[in-house]
């Protein structure tokens with residue numbers, strides 16, 4: 001039945017990235033696998049990478065509720081990633097796109113995130129500025145899969161296809177060639193395929209709904225505040241409460257976010273079809289030459305999305321409840337970075353060996369960015385007595 005449903009809403013077949021040709025090219029040529037497509041292979045390579053496993057120990061919004069309130073069910077970067085993959089797979093299947101490429105891009109989309117979520121990323125970027133370098137999680141993800149992971153005797157990195165590497169860079173933003181000459185070869189003057197364009201929106205759908213749920217569950221967000229501040233949630237919450245008057249508050253909130261997720265996905269699918277149709281897009285090349293991205297919400301849903309996102313920034317991500325956690329994260333990343341730069345001998349030997357070719361600041365960044373939240377805490381506990 002799902003095949004029939006997918007076919008009914010599928011875009012023209014020539015829009016999907018094919019399982020052969022230019023985008024399946026790898027930096028180091030490899031013979032094709034007997035029964036797996038190139039993008040399915042890439043998905044497996046990502047899934048088996050050390051950087052992927054470490055997502056389990058990295059913060060999404062928080063790993064514990066503030067004030068030590070117990071809770072072992074909050075999203076980590078890993079479970080967030082799996083939720084993005086689920087949504088992305090639904091989108092690609094329904095649109096008749098390359099599902100294996102889409103799912104692989106979802107699995108890899110957060111692999112470049114350092115410990116401590118956004119606070120960690122900002123702190124690393126600031127630490128690199130005096131070296132005329134910067135930290136960007138998309139470019140760091142590319143670095144991980146092209147160089148940092150060491151698993152295969154024949155090459156460094158995961159030797160992923162061009163299509164996956166392009167999607168890693170371009171799934172959430174466009175980079176200008178003038179500012180990033182090293183990215184020549186990734187079609188910077190063209191839009192990415194729809195498979196990559198969908199990832200950023202699948203990511204938004206996943207975290208907007210999940211963060212409302214985790215925010216409520218942690219006690220940082222009050223139900224009244226979400227109800228008042230997020231109209232999309234309010235509509236579905238009222239609907240659910242009228243239909244299930246005896247359901248518990250937690251189940252009702254879950255039902256509201258579930259309906260929200262479904263509405264966002266449904267709107268996105270309809271808007272992509274509408275835009276493709278309106279622009280007369282029939283091939284992958286048309287997608288690439290389109291003046292703007294084709295994956296988007298309708299204007300009405302885009303307004304809802306912005307309101308929900310603004311609400312989460314004001315009341316969750318930048319909430320005073322998490323201020324201490326953020327300050328702690330920045331302090332550890334900055335101090336550890338400075339300590340490793342001053343004393344490179346504190347780095348493990350396999351990292352120290354990279355200094356000659358990669359430079360000290362980038363080598364320290366690679367090491368710190370790879371750490372989980374608990375690993376960086378332990379590293380700081382070990383090293384901080386020397387720094388004081």
Ligand code: MG
Pocket residue numbers: 080084109110203
């Ligand atoms: Mg994400």
